[in-house]
Amino acid sequence: MSALNKTARMxxxxxxxxxxxxESIGTMSSRLEKVGVEPTAESRRVxxxxxxxxxxxxxxxxxxxxxxxxxxxKLSDGRTFPEYLADLGILAGIKVDTGAKPLAGAPDEKIxxxxxxxxxxxxxxxxxxxxFAKWRAVITIGDKLPSERAVRANVHALARYAGLCQEGGVVxxxxxxxxMDGTHSLAQCQQVxxxxxxxxxxxxxxxxxxLDGIVLKPNMVVAGAGCPEQPSxxxxxxxxxxxxxxxxxxxxxxxxxxxxxxxxxxxxxxxxAMQNLDPLPWELTYSFGRALVGPALETWRGDTDKWVAAQxxxxxxxxxxxxxx
Numbered sequence: 001m002s003a004l005n006k007t008a009r010m011x012x013x014x015x016x017x018x019x020x021x022x023e024s025i026g027t028m029s030s031r032l033e034k035v036g037v038e039p040t041a042e043s044r045r046v047x048x049x050x051x052x053x054x055x056x057x058x059x060x061x062x063x064x065x066x067x068x069x070x071x072x073x074k075l076s077d078g079r080t081f082p083e084y085l086a087d088l089g090i091l092a093g094i095k096v097d098t099g100a101k102p103l104a105g106a107p108d109e110k111i112x113x114x115x116x117x118x119x120x121x122x123x124x125x126x127x128x129x130x131x132f133a134k135w136r137a138v139i140t141i142g143d144k145l146p147s148e149r150a151v152r153a154n155v156h157a158l159a160r161y162a163g164l165c166q167e168g169g170v171v172x173x174x175x176x177x178x179x180m181d182g183t184h185s186l187a188q189c190q191q192v193x194x195x196x197x198x199x200x201x202x203x204x205x206x207x208x209x210x211l212d213g214i215v216l217k218p219n220m221v222v223a224g225a226g227c228p229e230q231p232s233x234x235x236x237x238x239x240x241x242x243x244x245x246x247x248x249x250x251x252x253x254x255x256x257x258x259x260x261x262x263x264x265x266x267x268x269x270x271x272x273a274m275q276n277l278d279p280l281p282w283e284l285t286y287s288f289g290r291a292l293v294g295p296a297l298e299t300w301r302g303d304t305d306k307w308v309a310a311q312x313x314x315x316x317x318x319x320x321x322x323x324x325x
Contacts, residue, residue, distance in 0.1 A: 017318075133172055
């Protein structure tokens with residue numbers, strides 16, 4: 001078993017999942033403002049400290065994805081976030097894309113950037129304690145969207161990123177997210193997700209990425225948030241698993257779903273329903289952000305007296321998702 005494969009399996013095994021706490025400074029600041037917290041570097045640090053110091057978190061969480069700012073910050077006890085997580089037995093991950101920007105010649109579509117200098121950044125993050133990384137590509141469903149140009153550009157970037165991570169000894173989380181924004185149906189989402197994943201694995205093969213040393217982080221196959229006909233939990237589970245069977249090689253150790261804006265309870269129900277289907281060749285787990293930490297942020301709101309209550313809410317959500325596996 002290679003070191004990459006061993007780490008990838010640790011990320012998805014023993015009913016644990018991956019917590020995404022890698023919001024950009026702008027996104028995190030906006031969320032803090034919405035709950036009445038001044039969006040400073042210190043308030044962002046304190047909020048992330050609340051998350052990682054939640055009691056018994058390691059029982060449900062195998063790894064936490066951090067943003068660059070948090071990765072370099074320290075907890076109140078003087079340890080860096082990666083050092084603290086390592087002491088807990090939780091793997092430290094790092095978001096390495098620099099955000100989605102407008103794609104030239106493709107109106108209303110975006111491309112994730114950040115490949116320039118990535119080899120050197122991966123090497124630095126590995127020295128600082130990162131064992132895995134994340135790159136998120138976003139695909140929009142709309143009128144004549146996604147274009148082949150947008151799909152190809154994004155999966156090519158994902159494959160190049162994955163190769164650079166593995167070269168540096170870091171496991172890549174490969175995240176092609178088909179957004180749930182819009183009025184598209186479940187069938188449309190399934191068609192687009194199938195096409196995106198098929199293109200992705202073609203590119204990964206072309207770049208000779210070691211498939212047993214990655215973790216796939218796809219969207220669940222759901223109808224658009226504005227679709228008048230919302231599918232049942234069983235329909236989502238079946239459509240998602242059928243899509244994965246058609247596109248994902250068995251050598252991939254695990255699939256860690258993003259929540260994609262689903263409410264916490266619904267995302268957990270979808271994950272649980274998939275576990276009840278026919279045996280699958282990969283581990284199915286979760287890599288949730290808002291669906292895990294959103295309720296904790298709403299509870300905390302910058303109030304030190306609500307610190308324990310906020311951690312309890314986060315712990316309950318983590319345990320619920322672990323139980324869904």
